[in-house]
Amino acid sequence: MAKDEPKPQDKGKGKAPEDTKQANGTSEPSKDGKKDDDLKLAPEELSDEDQKLKDELDMLAERLTEGDKSLYKPALEAIKTSIKTSTSSMTAVPKPLKFLRPHYEKLTQAYESWPAGEEKDSLADTLSVLGMTYSDDEESRETLKYRLLAPGTDIGSWGHEYMRHLALEIGQEYSKRLDDDKDIEDVANLTRTLVPFFLSHNAEADAVDILSEMEMIEEIKQYVDKDTYARVCLYMVSMVPLLTYPDNDRFVRTAHDIYLEHKQLTQAMSLAIRLNDMELVKSDFNSTPDKALKKQLAFILGRQRICLDLEGEDVEDVELQECLNNTKLPEHFKSLAKELNVLDPKVPEDIYKSHLESSRTAGLTNTDSARHNLASAFVNAFVNAGFGQDKLMLVEGGVKQSWIWKVKEEGMISTAASAGMLMLWDVEMGLDKIDAYTYVPEDQIKAGAALAMGIMNSGVRLDSDPTMALLGDLEGKSVAQKVASIMGLGLAYAGSNKEELLETLLPLVTDTSLDMQLSAMAALSLGLIFVGSAQSDVSEAIIQTFLDEDRTNQLKDKWTRFMTLGLALLYFGQQEEVDVVLETLKVIDHPMSKPASVLADICAWTGTGAVLKLQQLLHICNEHIEEKEEKDSEDKDKDEGDEKRDLSGDQLVQAYAVIGLSLVAMGEEVGQEMVLRQFAHLMHYGEANIRKAVPLAMGLISPSNPQMKVYDTLSRYSHDNDIDVAVNAIFAMGILGAGTNNARLAQLLRQLASYYHRDANALFMVRIAQGLLHMGKGTMSISPFHTDRTVLSRVGAAGLLTVAISLIDNPKAFILGDNHYMLYFLVTAMHPRFLVTLDEDLKPLQVNVRVGQAVDVVGQAGRPKTITGWQTQNTPVLLGYGERAELEDEEWICLANVMEGICILRKNPDWQAP
Numbered sequence: 001m002a003k004d005e006p007k008p009q010d011k012g013k014g015k016a017p018e019d020t021k022q023a024n025g026t027s028e029p030s031k032d033g034k035k036d037d038d039l040k041l042a043p044e045e046l047s048d049e050d051q052k053l054k055d056e057l058d059m060l061a062e063r064l065t066e067g068d069k070s071l072y073k074p075a076l077e078a079i080k081t082s083i084k085t086s087t088s089s090m091t092a093v094p095k096p097l098k099f100l101r102p103h104y105e106k107l108t109q110a111y112e113s114w115p116a117g118e119e120k121d122s123l124a125d126t127l128s129v130l131g132m133t134y135s136d137d138e139e140s141r142e143t144l145k146y147r148l149l150a151p152g153t154d155i156g157s158w159g160h161e162y163m164r165h166l167a168l169e170i171g172q173e174y175s176k177r178l179d180d181d182k183d184i185e186d187v188a189n190l191t192r193t194l195v196p197f198f199l200s201h202n203a204e205a206d207a208v209d210i211l212s213e214m215e216m217i218e219e220i221k222q223y224v225d226k227d228t229y230a231r232v233c234l235y236m237v238s239m240v241p242l243l244t245y246p247d248n249d250r251f252v253r254t255a256h257d258i259y260l261e262h263k264q265l266t267q268a269m270s271l272a273i274r275l276n277d278m279e280l281v282k283s284d285f286n287s288t289p290d291k292a293l294k295k296q297l298a299f300i301l302g303r304q305r306i307c308l309d310l311e312g313e314d315v316e317d318v319e320l321q322e323c324l325n326n327t328k329l330p331e332h333f334k335s336l337a338k339e340l341n342v343l344d345p346k347v348p349e350d351i352y353k354s355h356l357e358s359s360r361t362a363g364l365t366n367t368d369s370a371r372h373n374l375a376s377a378f379v380n381a382f383v384n385a386g387f388g389q390d391k392l393m394l395v396e397g398g399v400k401q402s403w404i405w406k407v408k409e410e411g412m413i414s415t416a417a418s419a420g421m422l423m424l425w426d427v428e429m430g431l432d433k434i435d436a437y438t439y440v441p442e443d444q445i446k447a448g449a450a451l452a453m454g455i456m457n458s459g460v461r462l463d464s465d466p467t468m469a470l471l472g473d474l475e476g477k478s479v480a481q482k483v484a485s486i487m488g489l490g491l492a493y494a495g496s497n498k499e500e501l502l503e504t505l506l507p508l509v510t511d512t513s514l515d516m517q518l519s520a521m522a523a524l525s526l527g528l529i530f531v532g533s534a535q536s537d538v539s540e541a542i543i544q545t546f547l548d549e550d551r552t553n554q555l556k557d558k559w560t561r562f563m564t565l566g567l568a569l570l571y572f573g574q575q576e577e578v579d580v581v582l583e584t585l586k587v588i589d590h591p592m593s594k595p596a597s598v599l600a601d602i603c604a605w606t607g608t609g610a611v612l613k614l615q616q617l618l619h620i621c622n623e624h625i626e627e628k629e630e631k632d633s634e635d636k637d638k639d640e641g642d643e644k645r646d647l648s649g650d651q652l653v654q655a656y657a658v659i660g661l662s663l664v665a666m667g668e669e670v671g672q673e674m675v676l677r678q679f680a681h682l683m684h685y686g687e688a689n690i691r692k693a694v695p696l697a698m699g700l701i702s703p704s705n706p707q708m709k710v711y712d713t714l715s716r717y718s719h720d721n722d723i724d725v726a727v728n729a730i731f732a733m734g735i736l737g738a739g740t741n742n743a744r745l746a747q748l749l750r751q752l753a754s755y756y757h758r759d760a761n762a763l764f765m766v767r768i769a770q771g772l773l774h775m776g777k778g779t780m781s782i783s784p785f786h787t788d789r790t791v792l793s794r795v796g797a798a799g800l801l802t803v804a805i806s807l808i809d810n811p812k813a814f815i816l817g818d819n820h821y822m823l824y825f826l827v828t829a830m831h832p833r834f835l836v837t838l839d840e841d842l843k844p845l846q847v848n849v850r851v852g853q854a855v856d857v858v859g860q861a862g863r864p865k866t867i868t869g870w871q872t873q874n875t876p877v878l879l880g881y882g883e884r885a886e887l888e889d890e891e892w893i894c895l896a897n898v899m900e901g902i903c904i905l906r907k908n909p910d911w912q913a914p
Contacts, residue, residue, distance in 0.1 A: 054099045057082065061103035064123070065110050072119045079126055084157065097133045104134045111146075124150035129158055132165050144169040148186055156197045163197055167206060170194075171213040188214060195223050204231045205859045208239070212247070218254050221261070229262050231859075237271070237790070238858045241609040241668040245575045248608070249275065260284065266897045269297050270787050273304050276532055276573055276794075281306060291316055292840040292904055296895040298323035299902045303786055303831070305459055305495040305795045319842065325461040330426040332836045332902060333386055333779075335844060336876040342777040345390040346383050348376040351770050356750055374411040375764050377403055378823065379771035381418030385830065386776055388426055393419050399436050409444055410818040413484060416448020417821055420455030424827070430456045431466060447484035451821060454488020458827045459795070467492045472504050483521050487821070490525025494828050495795040497533050501526070509541045509563075512548055519545065520559040520566070524802065527569030528828070532794045534577060535570055542567045543581075546588050546596075556591070558813050561652070564596035565805055568603040572794045578604035591649035598653050602660035603801070607784075607792040609668030614675065617664070620657035621682060621690060625650050651689035655808045658682060658693035662701035663801065667785070667792060672701055676710065683717070689809055692724045696804045699732025703800060703829070704781040705881040706737040706745055715748050719755070727765045727811045734769030735800070738826075739833065740880070741778035749773065761816045768815075768823065775830070779878060782829040788854065788884065788898045799828030835885050836902050837875040837892075845905055847892055848872050854884035 046054060063075040079100070086094040100107075107127060114120045124146045131142030143166055147155065156163070170187055177184050191214050198207035211217045217236075224232050233255040240248045252271050259268035265288055272280040285297050285308060301308060302324050310317050310324070322328060337343050377392065380403070384390040392403035393415075404415045416437050423430030434456065437449035450471055457467040471485040471492070486505065493501060508514060508522035523545075526538045542563060571578040578600050585597040598620065605613045661678065665671035679694050686694070695717050698710055714736065717729035730752060737745040749770050756762035775782070783789075784796035802825040806814040814822050839845045852870025867884045879885060885899040891913075892905040 050095060053082070053095060057096060057099045058103070061100060061107065065106050069119075072114075073122070076119065076122045076126060080122075083126075083129060084159075093133050097130060100130055101134060104130055121150045128166075129162060132162060141169045141173055144173055144187075144190075147190065155193065160201060160203070163194055164203075164206060166190075167194055167198075167210045170210065174214055184214075188216065191216065192219070195220065199223055199225075199228045199232070202861065204228055205235050208232060208235050212239075212251075217247075217250055220254060221258055224258055226262060229258050230264075233258055233267070234858055238856075241671075244610070244612070249575075256280070260287070264897065265293060266296060266300060266895065269300050270791050270897070273300070273306065273791055278306075282308065292906060293895050295320060295323050295840075295842065296904045299904070300787070300896070302326045302329075303901050304791065304793055307461065307496045307498075321463075323842075326425065326459055327462065328842075329460060329832075330386065330388070330424075330429075332844075332876070333425070333832045333834070334388075336779060336832060336834045336836065336878070337387060337777070339876050340779065340878065342779065343387065345387065346774075346777060347391050348379040348383075348767075348771075351379055351383055351774050352753065352767070353750060354753075369760075370406070370408040370411060371760055371764060372767075373403065373406040374414060374820070375767035375771075377407065377411070377415040377418050378768055378820070379774075381421035382771035382775045383777060385421045385780065386424040386426075386832070388423055388429060390422050394422060394433055399440060404437075404445060404448075410820075412442060412444035413448040413451065413480065414821045414823075416445045417451035417455060417484070417824060419449075420452030421824070421827065423452075423456045424458070424830070425456070425460045427457055427460055427462055427466065443478050443480055447478070447480040448821075450481055451484040451488045451491075451824065454485075454491040455824055455827050457488075457492035458494065459831075461496070468500070472501075474504070474508075479515060479518065482518055484821070486518070486521045486525050487824075490521075490528040491824070491827055494528040494798070495531050497530055497535075501529055502537060505529075506537065506541055509538075509545060509566075512545075516557040516559045516563075520557075520562040523563040523566030524569075525566070527566030528795070528798055528802075531569045531798050532572035532574065533570065534574055539567055539570050539581060543584055543588070546590055546593065560592050561595070561805055562802075564592055564599055565802060567596055568599035569798050569801075571600050572603045572798060573606060573608075573792070574604045575608065576604075594649055595652045595656055598656045598660065602656065602663055603798075606663040606797055606801075607667035609665060609671040611671070613664050614661060614671065617657040617660045618678060621654055621661075621686065623650075623654070625654070625687065651687070652809065654687070655689050655693040656805075658690055658697045659700065659801070659804050659808065662697035663797065666701055666797075675701065680713070688722060688724075691720075691722065692728055692810075693808050695725060695729035695732040696807055699735035700800055700804055702783075702881075703735050704738045704740060704783040704833075706740055706742040708744075711736055711742075711745055711748065718748075718752055723759070723762065724809075724811055727762055727816065728807055730762065730765045730769050731807060731811075731815075734772035735782070737773040738782045739772075739775040739778060739780035739830075741774055745773055746770070761812065764816060765811070772826075776832065779832055779834065780830050781833040781881070782826060782831075783881065784829055786831070786900065788900070789882070793829070793831075796829035796831070799825045833879050835875060835877050835879055835900050837894075838902065838904050840904060840906055842904070845875070845892075847875055847905065848888040849875055849877060849885045849899065850888055851877055851879065851883055851885045854882055 057079065060075045060079050063071045079096070082096045083094065086096050104127075107123070107130070111120065111123050111127060114123065128143050128146035128150060131146060134142060143162075147166060155166070170191055173187055174184060177187070191210055194210060195207045198204070198210070207223070208217070208220065211220050220232060220236075236251050236255045240251050243251060252275055256268050256271040256275070259265075259271065265284060269281065269284050272284050281301070285294070285301070288294055288297075298320050308324055310321050334343070380390055380392045388394075395401045404412055407415050419434050419437065420430070423433060434449050434452045437445055437452070440446070453467050453470055467488070471488050474482050474485055477485065486508070489501060489505070505522045505526050509519050509526070511519065523538075523542050526535075530538055545563065567581070571581060581600055582597045585593045585600070598617075601613070602617070658679075661675050665675040676698070679698055682690050683694050695714055698714060702710060711733055714729045714733050718726050718733065720726045720729065730749075733745055733749065749766055753763060753766045753770075756766060772782075782796065782800065784793045784800065785791065786793060803815075803823060806819070806822040806825075814820075835849065835851075837845045837847055837849075850867060850870040850872050852867035855864070855866055855868050857864045857866055867886060872888055877885065879900055887894060887899070887905075890908055891911045893908050895904045895906060
């Protein structure tokens with residue numbers, strides 16, 4: 001910021017006058033090769049021209065200290081003209097300022113003795129400029145002092161460097177006056193004269209910085225115009241990750257209001273989404289009569305899974321509601337697949353490529369075991385997700401011929417549910433196909449069909465709402481079916497804030513007679529449905545359960561963590577608002593209250609890059625649990641059981657903190673780099689519980705963005721002596737490359753398949769990772785960030801976190817055990833990484849776009865290119881991580897500010913074909 005930048009004037013600050021001469025004298029060491037010592041010896045030789053200027057200025061300065069008042073005005077005018085017309089290099093102080101420097105003190109004394117009047121103001125104006133090079137003392141702030149004494153003069157004429165110096169001193173003065181509780185009105189008024197100057201001279205960053213320092217950022221709205229607002233907002237929004245709460249909020253709100261004023265609705269909408277302010281989102285949505293623009297806003301809201309209900313029957317409203325509900329998503333997705341020629345279904349063997357595994361093990365990895373078949377069901381589901389056809393499940397002979405009979409009991413749930421993955425988003429077509437699985441006698445298959453319904457409906461809404469009708473009624477169902485239905489509801493309505501689900505799910509959370517698995521799943525589903533809304537009924541119910549006497553024994557259950565996660569998800573992105581719950585949890589004396597509070601804190605700050613939070617989490621990771629254990633046992637002799645349980649609670653806290661590091665740092669590039677370094681230290685020095693969590697955290701920090709430095713490290717961890725660490729590293733490799741078809745990762749996973757051919761669990765995880773890597777045949781992403789990586793999808797991040805928590809300390813407890821269907825929580829983060837262009841009537845439109853690596857243009861001068869290394873392609877196109885698209889020519893105008901997802905184009909009325 002302006003504060004820390006070295007100023008050219010600082011050359012003269014706090015130095016003896018000779019130093020200035022060295023820096024600016026005619027005999028610079030760079031020219032004649034003399035050393036500094038030689039320069040100090042010889043007096044400075046001035047050229048005739050300089051000598052003449054010096055004599056003239058000396059004379060003018062003398063005049064100002066003499067008694068003849070009539071000479072003051074012409075002398076001051078001459079000095080000012082001399083300063084303003086002098087030119088200087090970037091590194092040297094202008095000569096008039098240098099020659100006048102010895103007279104500075106005499107002139108300040110003269111100022112004190114002069115009577116008030118025009119001359120006195122003019123002298124103060126001049127002294128303010130001379131003060132830049134003079135003040136020996138950091139505290140004196142001469143420039144600002146005399147500027148405040150010389151009102152009403154045109155300060156812009158002194159040039160940019162003077163203005164920046166003034167801004168620096170204003171910032172210092174402001175913080176000093178705040179500490180002393182003094183009035184700041186005069187400084188604030190001066191700031192208001194600086195801002196228009198900065199904005200009119202392409203120094204938008206300086207204008208934002210000074211207002212930010214003075215805590216007056218909201219005032220920038222009145223100074224920006226159609227030429228400057230875009231750059232100001234870009235700079236403000238890119239500063240947000242570096243600010244603390246509540247400043248970050250004020251910046252986003254101010255930028256939002258500026259965009260709104262300049263009719264940039266799509267930008268304003270994405271900021272309203274970031275603020276999580278539903279009232280603001282609604283008012284933005286309703287603020288335009290433009291039908292096509294409204295549809296574009298609806299697509300943006302649909303991508304973030306924000307549900308708005310429109311009242312109205314006419315055609316336009318039906319179309320709008322379809323855009324909001326993502327109903328046409330499968331259509332657009334298949335049009336992309338057709339364009340890329342990947343419609344044909346793939347079988348798991350196409351992914352495994354066993355013939356490339358080393359020949360020694362080739363025959364061994366493909367045994368026809370139920371476990372291997374279950375892995376294939378998952379791979380098949382991820383690879384063909386959303387394409388609506390495959391060769392294992394939705395086959396011609398119906399359920400009788402399907403793959404479901406090749407797996408055993410628990411495996412049937414996940415295998416039946418995989419049909420939902422294949423029919424992803426396509427509810428109308430999928431209902432019949434999944435319905436077929438509900439007529440078989442096996443309970444697990446029915447449960448799987450219920451889950452498939454929820455998966456298929458994830459992120460898409462229909463007016464008829466079949467999922468609610470089919471899953472909402474839990475009466476008379478078996479436990480497996482209940483669990484699957486509850487999970488299905490959570491997936492289908494994630495982020496929808498649907499009030500009707502409270503009456504179905506809340507009683508399950510509070511009913512102490514139920515199995516913990518049911519209550520925890522109900523809490524988790526409620527957390528997903530009301531993610532980031534701080535829904536009070538749900539949080540009260542979950543906290544009440546922690547306090548319940550009847551539940552105390554049950555709370556040691558492995559499922560309890562999902563109940564705490566449900567609570568944490570309610571406060572997703574709430575930042576400071578989470579403190580109320582943290583205080584409540586402190587009071588509860590229970591082993592799960594500490595993990596719950598860490599988890600809630602992490603969720604509240606996910607994606608913000610808040611440095612203080614990262615430090616807190618690192619402190620948690622650095623504590624040694626054994627020491628605590630010794631202290632506790634000295635304090636009071638506990639019985640053995642308590643001792644053990646307390647320890648597991650503390651270990652879980654540390655594991656959560658590791659995951660938290662990656663979630664908080666996720667949204668900010670520099671933070672990611674730093675956190676990845678910390679992970680290396682944690683792997684070296686951490687306890688087993690921390691080491692198991694690190695690989696997962698590494699996967700979560702860049703999902704669907706295979707960075708070489710990350711997967712090389714994970715590849716090392718995948719051969720770790722601790723099998724849990726290895727398994728989590730393999731899964732993280734899958735998350736890292738999800739939907740990218742990354743060839744290097746595919747090769748590493750094939751090598752792992754032959755390395756672990758005898759370890760069923762590790763091999764199962766390798767298969768899952770291979771399925772994730774080829775997700776949607778390479779057309780999908782599970783990165784929770786979208787809209788040019790500026791908006792975080794709460795629903796997506798929540799799904800990723802849920803899967804990570806199920807693997808965190810013991811992968812065998814859930815995913816490698818009987819509850820492998822927990823993997824399907826990833827569906828909330830899955831989205832096609834496409835760019836589809838439509839015309840105003842929502843018909844597909846093929847145009848040429850350039851796709852290249854996005855370039856950060858914040859604060860750059862002129863009109864810099866926003867992409868580099870581009871190629872021209874015809875829409876629909878596939879966008880990789882960090883890629884950006886722009887239209888090739890100006891024939892069409894894109895209504896969205898960021899070209900990704902579904903974009904509506906409008907014909908440019910001024911376009912003339914070349």
